[in-house]
Amino acid sequence: MAxxxxxxxxxxxxLLDISGVxxxxxxxxGHGLRxxxxxxxxxxxxxRFCTNESQKSRAELVGQLRRLGFDISEGxxxxxxxxxxxxxxERGLRPYLLIHDGVRSEFDQxxxxxxxxxxxxxAGESFSYQNMNNAFQVLMELEKPVLISLGKGRYYKETSGxxxxxxxxxxxxxxxxxxxxxxxxxxxxxxxxSALQAIGVEAHQAVMIGDDIVGDVGGAQRCGMRALQVRTGxxxxxxxxxxxxxxxxxxxxxxxxxxxxxxxxxx
Amino acid sequence: MAxxxxxxxxxxxxLLDISGVxxxxxxxxGHGLRxxxxxxxxxxxxxRFCTNESQKSRAELVGQLRRLGFDISEGxxxxxxxxxxxxxxERGLRPYLLIHDGVRSEFDQxxxxxxxxxxxxxAGESFSYQNMNNAFQVLMELEKPVLISLGKGRYYKETSGxxxxxxxxxxxxxxxxxxxxxxxxxxxxxxxxSALQAIGVEAHQAVMIGDDIVGDVGGAQRCGMRALQVRTGxxxxxxxxxxxxxxxxxxxxxxxxxxxxxxxxxx
Numbered sequence: 001m002a003x004x005x006x007x008x009x010x011x012x013x014x015l016l017d018i019s020g021v022x023x024x025x026x027x028x029x030g031h032g033l034r035x036x037x038x039x040x041x042x043x044x045x046x047x048r049f050c051t052n053e054s055q056k057s058r059a060e061l062v063g064q065l066r067r068l069g070f071d072i073s074e075g076x077x078x079x080x081x082x083x084x085x086x087x088x089x090e091r092g093l094r095p096y097l098l099i100h101d102g103v104r105s106e107f108d109q110x111x112x113x114x115x116x117x118x119x120x121x122x123a124g125e126s127f128s129y130q131n132m133n134n135a136f137q138v139l140m141e142l143e144k145p146v147l148i149s150l151g152k153g154r155y156y157k158e159t160s161g162x163x164x165x166x167x168x169x170x171x172x173x174x175x176x177x178x179x180x181x182x183x184x185x186x187x188x189x190x191x192x193x194s195a196l197q198a199i200g201v202e203a204h205q206a207v208m209i210g211d212d213i214v215g216d217v218g219g220a221q222r223c224g225m226r227a228l229q230v231r232t233g234x235x236x237x238x239x240x241x242x243x244x245x246x247x248x249x250x251x252x253x254x255x256x257x258x259x260x261x262x263x264x265x266x267x
Numbered sequence: 268m269a270x271x272x273x274x275x276x277x278x279x280x281x282l283l284d285i286s287g288v289x290x291x292x293x294x295x296x297g298h299g300l301r302x303x304x305x306x307x308x309x310x311x312x313x314x315r316f317c318t319n320e321s322q323k324s325r326a327e328l329v330g331q332l333r334r335l336g337f338d339i340s341e342g343x344x345x346x347x348x349x350x351x352x353x354x355x356x357e358r359g360l361r362p363y364l365l366i367h368d369g370v371r372s373e374f375d376q377x378x379x380x381x382x383x384x385x386x387x388x389x390a391g392e393s394f395s396y397q398n399m400n401n402a403f404q405v406l407m408e409l410e411k412p413v414l415i416s417l418g419k420g421r422y423y424k425e426t427s428g429x430x431x432x433x434x435x436x437x438x439x440x441x442x443x444x445x446x447x448x449x450x451x452x453x454x455x456x457x458x459x460x461s462a463l464q465a466i467g468v469e470a471h472q473a474v475m476i477g478d479d480i481v482g483d484v485g486g487a488q489r490c491g492m493r494a495l496q497v498r499t500g501x502x503x504x505x506x507x508x509x510x511x512x513x514x515x516x517x518x519x520x521x522x523x524x525x526x527x528x529x530x531x532x533x534x
Contacts, residue, residue: 129394133431136422140429154443155403162407164400168439176421176435 020233287500
């Protein structure tokens with residue numbers, strides 16, 4: 001039994017990362033994880049999925065998870081593309097979209113003519129030199145360049161191996177243009193707060209469960225939440241000795257996290 | 268007459284950037300620049316071409332310049348690929364080469380099997396997601412990842428507009444892997460020093476002429492050289508008010524720089 005389990009006392013709400021936690025989580029998983037979600041959602045705990053997924057629209061993401069057997073609906077997901085759309089509308093920004101085709105539908109209502117900013121997301125194969133250079137040229141033409149990045153993750157894990165995420169490409173444009181991007185998504189405090197608001201839970205009553213020691217664990221802790229790291233997905237053993245971030249607990253996978261939560265949260 | 272011209276007194280050697288100075292230098296240029304090089308090489312001043320060009324081999328670069336009418340030979344050029352090859356050999360490194368096909372011949376003698384480092388250069392269109400991810404995966408497999416970057420320029424100017432240089436992609440891999448690249452090329456002091464050695468001139472007797480306020484001007488000044496910025500190539504008016512670097516002088520183009528040098532250097 002994890003000796004730190006008692007740190008979960010008083011938890012009322014749970015934020016769950018998706019990639020690396022629910023799927024692409026390495027060996028094991030599968031049936032056990034579907035059962036864990038099922039149990040969690042039938043407990044007294046409020047649950048919200050809080051993802052930086054920016055290759056797929058929420059509809060596509062939820063469809064994929066449901067096909068994998070997970071009981072999840074679109075309304076339970078906080079993801080960066082809708083948050084970015086709200087910012088674009090509020091500030092009258094017309095983006096050049098350096099994004100994956102899978103997430104383009106989230107921007108259907110956004111005017112992209114004569115761009116006055118760049119939105120960058122996990123574009124995968126669309127991170128061609130040509131597309132990066134287009135984004136760069138848009139930014140260099142602007143008097144006050146605005147670069148909005150959906151997350152700033154370094155990499156994620158697919159079955160085929162580690163894959164570059166949006167963060168490295170965000171850094172590339174920051175350096176090229178001498179600017180600083182605005183990050184929408186984890187670890188931005190606004191993003192965690194909007195996920196907590198959606199379930200009506202205060203930060204000190206909530207725990208984040210994720211595979212990213214910096215983006216999930218560190219980000220949530222800076223917002224006053226507790227945070228567990230799962231040893232799945234992009235987890236690496238060195239994360240448990242990270243120089244700056246220490247999780248409240250480390251679990252082998254989501255199923256172990258849910259067991260501990262159901263046992264300790266009410267105490 | 269430039270009032271700062273007298274700062275050129277005592278100059279014995281001249282290092283010349285190529286791209287943005289000899290060509291891709293915007294309007295004007297052409298015949299005047301070829302004449303300037305001709306005059307310079309027939310003066311008492313020692314001349315060395317000091318370039319971060321990493322898309323082309325020296326042979327290809329010199330061939331192109333000769334076709335443009337410039338009197339230049341391969342032996343007069345200091346460029347980063349040969350410097351990198353020397354480092355690779357000295358340290359027994361076998362690189363994954365994230366480079367442009369045009370410069371691949373410079374690495375003909377280098378063992379690239381079972382890579383234990385990454386060499387990144389201005390790869391242009393070869394900066395695909397796939398190639399970047401290959402380099403990333405090589406680095407993440409290494410216990411002590413070594414990333415060697417041929418220059419760290421932000422961008423350069425082609426006739427068609429500003430183009431991303433190697434620097435942004437170097438930054439992307441640095442961030443993705445949590446490492447720091449070793450830069451071979453300007454503004455590395457070793458690189459400037461090897462160019463000075465080639466003409467037997469001390470730093471305090473030399474002037475660098477380039478279009479890059481940070482890489483050319485700032486880098487040369489940190490080595491104890493004087494440095495002029497040309498208002499061609501990637502020059503932007505804001506460079507003359509750069510927060511950290513102030514050139515010893517600004518000239519409209521290489522021809523003006525050479526005029527001033529021939530007039531003041533001997534005094």
